[in-house]
Amino acid sequence: MSLTIYDISKKAEVSIATVSRVLNGSPKVKEATRKKVMDIIDEYGYTPNSSARAMGLKSMKTIGIMCADSSDIFLAKAVYYLEQNLQAHGYESLLCCTGYNADSKKNYASLILSKKVDAIILVGSHFIGSSEEENQYIIDCSAKVPVMILNASFRHDNVYCILCDDMNAMYRATTEMYESGITDILYFYDVLSYSGRKKLDGFRMAMQSHHSKKHEELICQVPADCRSIDAMADYLGKFAAKAPKFGGIIAADDQLAIAAIKYAQKNGISIPDELQVLGYNNSILTHCCTPELTSIDSQLETQTRALVKTLIGVLSGQEMPQKTVFSGSLIKRSTTNF
Amino acid sequence: MSLTIYDISKKAEVSIATVSRVLNGSPKVKEATRKKVMDIIDEYGYTPNSSARAMGLKSMKTIGIMCADSSDIFLAKAVYYLEQNLQAHGYESLLCCTGYNADSKKNYASLILSKKVDAIILVGSHFIGSSEEENQYIIDCSAKVPVMILNASFRHDNVYCILCDDMNAMYRATTEMYESGITDILYFYDVLSYSGRKKLDGFRMAMQSHHSKKHEELICQVPADCRSIDAMADYLGKFAAKAPKFGGIIAADDQLAIAAIKYAQKNGISIPDELQVLGYNNSILTHCCTPELTSIDSQLETQTRALVKTLIGVLSGQEMPQKTVFSGSLIKRSTTNF
């Protein structure tokens, strides 16, 4: 069995209270005593039991991170940054991959709460549904611990949101492409999560502000069963065959943009001369294709830093902004001409 | 404050022991009592405090997952699969991203142990150093809890390894390329982790078995400061300018292979006609480039399933194999001709 505070106190010939004080860096312990205790601790390699500690402190110093799929290239980065930041502030991360199923969110949420985490971070806008009922679990959680949401907005007490203004970023990118002369733009997306909706809104607003007529016919949603890049590319091909002509594609994420590039290659369409392509997230995928992909950077690292900063503030009782918004920036590469 | 087992016992007019029995599905509790208690629990939404539970049970039902960088495309997949599998067996995952710094492994290990996790999973072969001293922390951990290692081998009591036979996979792939007529092959790698060494060994063995002369001059290691794909491609270009001619590149992972493709494109070398390229991990990157990348699949999902199965066995006191090896398989795409 592991050593306990009693073992150490006996060996150091002090009380457990003193050992505890040494452990927690209390100022009122004589230097000699501290050293004696520390020596014993080092010698025997004692590490305090954090479950027991949690009972006393009423905090596990642990944050529950929920994300749909931590192997998704975007979510993985987010989880990584969060873990690093939390670690730096003395918190551990309990990871929960819920999948995209709506029901399971709820179950995972209550599971994670039973671990008595100090807060919950929802990573990705998939956690925000469109109906009130769907989002009830967030409210339930917020009754017990602070809830942080990355990449979506949800207004409620004890819920804090950090996000990128996807709508505006998409609006600006679309406008820029349009004003460079590409007036027929296809919008390519898969799911309508919170940020998915915002991006689509941004695209629509930009097109409408230019009085574009046919852009609604150029909005292409890949069905959920198109999981692979190849399948997406093929779907786009079929869609394009029946749709009006277009000179640009704006995709809701980089993977979709890669599929768009594949579509072009399969059909002998040259990029960027005949078709310009723009992605979202500025992930490593932008460097993997040829030509390299222009993409919108949503400042993920900045967002995660802000999130953890806000969280630490909340946990220490400070008043913190309930919504923090960053703006995305367009990273121009070779799939576009502007 | 949260409800406790006492609150429930009072409301249900039974003792806390009975509530506990209901909670833990003990068979010896009258159906009527069980229902009465369950109704109260449901009504008030009680969830047991797992720290307190951990103290009684001496188990947190939590597994510590250590990985260098959970945003790495390969490690992220591994973490995802592991979390899913563990969840299915009733275990939570405490994620720790250690970075590649050697010292920090040790600190994180002791930190994670203090959380009284039931086991530790080391994800990725970066956790195995070449010196005994470097690996001491693994031995220390194994004295307290089972240690599972994914993608590396380390022989010690209470340490269990699940891995892919990278050496053999690389040997076979190299041989296949060689025998297809490409006798001058460049090997492109970055770090020599455990599996990194094995892969290089496999390449060397294959070349030596064909009495290749100059392959040692065609082994190219990118320096640690070349982080981006572009930088890797440029480095390869400089290396190639001074090296013997070659008709194939075998890379230690897909990202390096993408860099090799970039190198070819920058220099007007056509793939696969003038140069064939082979990657490792069969990640999504293989679909992002043009032509699509031939790669070795190391059966990650199978490995993670086996790992969790072994772990569950160990935790339930069964005798389990200390080393489980799978073999990789070559997935042929368009960067190769054979």
Added chain:
DNA sequence: TTGTAAGCGTTATCAT
């Protein structure tokens, strides 16, 4: 079948 009570390893509040 149910209840009582003794742990589990800490922290924190008192005294001293």
Added chain:
DNA sequence: ATGATAACGCTTACAA
């Protein structure tokens, strides 16, 4: 500056 001791919320013999 240090030591007793009561929480903390649960599990689990042992009694009844």
